[in-house]
Each structure stands twice: as structure tokens, then as C-alpha cells.
Amino acid sequence: MGFQDLYAHNLALLAKQGWRILSNPSSLVGRLFKARYFPHSDFLSAPIARSPSACWRGIYTAQPTLKRGVRWQVGDGAMIRIWEDAWLPRPVLFRPVWYGNSALVSVSELLRYGQWDRDLIAANFDEGDASLILSIPLSSNHVADRLV
Incomplete structure (x- = not known):
């Protein structure tokens, strides 16, 4: 497919999922992650959980990227x-x-x-x-x- 930096591309896709959680917190995925991983905060200030799923671990990896870009x-x-x-x-x-x-x-x-x-x-x-x-x-x- 011609990707120059596969890690950066993957990080961008994970950040997009994080943005979806931020911009649409009432979606099923947003409510599910909030209930499981950050019930008392928002996505940008969520800590990593003790035993996170692979999906959450990936999205959490993109959290610093979103923090740098969101306003x-x-x-x-x-x-x-x-x-x-x-x-x-x-x-x-x-x-x-x-x-x-x-x-x-x-x-x-x-x-x-x-x-x-x-x-x-x-x-x-x-x-x-x-x-x-x-x-x-x-x-x-x-x-x-x-x-x-």
C-alpha cells in the first residue's frame, strides 16, 4: 500500500478512534470504555487500567497524540x-x-x-x-x- 511509516499510520488510526470517543461520548463504544476505563474522568485524563484490553491499550497509546492536537x-x-x-x-x-x-x-x-x-x-x-x-x-x- 506504500505506507512510509507503519507505526505513525497505526497511531493515526488509533488517535482517530480516541477522537470518536471524545467527540461522541454517548455512542455505545464511548459509553462502554468510559464505564470500564475512566468512569470518573474524561478520555484525555484517563489513566491506564490495571488489566486493559488490547483495544483499550492501543487507543490509550494514542492519547498523548490527541492531547497535543486537541483544542x-x-x-x-x-x-x-x-x-x-x-x-x-x-x-x-x-x-x-x-x-x-x-x-x-x-x-x-x-x-x-x-x-x-x-x-x-x-x-x-x-x-x-x-x-x-x-x-x-x-x-x-x-x-x-x-x-x-
């Missing part, structure tokens, strides 16, 4: 952790720079009446991060955050 699209901000999750429109890092002086936890705390709270953002982020945050468009409808 949050801001909706209502409730599911996005400011300092841990990738959500800023910045290449490579996708996270704000943390200076250790902020008690903020989720992106929803940066919103007031469906708009960015400019004063709070200016007080807790440097100028570059603040301008990136303010450049993120918000929906007038209350939509949930989603992974992209």
Missing part, C-alpha cells in the same frame, strides 16, 4: 480550565502564561453577561494574552464549549 472552542466557558486547557488562538502553546497571582479557574469566570469582562482580563493576564482572549468571538446563544 477547546469557547462557548459558555464552563468546561474550560484557564491554565490547564488549550483554548487560546496561539500557535504551539494555546494556553495563557501564568504568573501565579490569579485564583481564576474556568473561562466562564472571565465572562459577564455573555461578553468578555475586559477589566478582569486586564487585571489577570499580560497584554498579549489579554488581546488574544478579547479576540475570541463569543456566541450570542449560550452554547457549550467543544473540542476541536
Whole structure:
């Protein structure tokens, strides 16, 4: 078939299965894996189980690949952790720079009446991060955050 790197191709196929679990958690496979391997977390923070199946072991191998590539699209901000999750429109890092002086936890705390709270953002982020945050468009409808 002409594959140059069979390991990379296999990893891509396993990452695709992981993405399906992330993007459609209510599917039969998503519910089955969640119940068996990560009942109290999500796929991206799931630990390896004590005696995993070969299928789960393979999909779990692709978890770091998905972590590097997945990013949050801001909706209502409730599911996005400011300092841990990738959500800023910045290449490579996708996270704000943390200076250790902020008690903020989720992106929803940066919103007031469906708009960015400019004063709070200016007080807790440097100028570059603040301008990136303010450049993120918000929906007038209350939509949930989603992974992209």
C-alpha cells in the first residue's frame, strides 16, 4: 500500500478512534470504555487500567497524540480550565502564561453577561494574552464549549 511509516499510520488510526470517543461520548463504544476505563474522568485524563484490553491499550497509546492536537472552542466557558486547557488562538502553546497571582479557574469566570469582562482580563493576564482572549468571538446563544 506504500505506507512510509507503519507505526505513525497505526497511531493515526488509533488517535482517530480516541477522537470518536471524545467527540461522541454517548455512542455505545464511548459509553462502554468510559464505564470500564475512566468512569470518573474524561478520555484525555484517563489513566491506564490495571488489566486493559488490547483495544483499550492501543487507543490509550494514542492519547498523548490527541492531547497535543486537541483544542477547546469557547462557548459558555464552563468546561474550560484557564491554565490547564488549550483554548487560546496561539500557535504551539494555546494556553495563557501564568504568573501565579490569579485564583481564576474556568473561562466562564472571565465572562459577564455573555461578553468578555475586559477589566478582569486586564487585571489577570499580560497584554498579549489579554488581546488574544478579547479576540475570541463569543456566541450570542449560550452554547457549550467543544473540542476541536
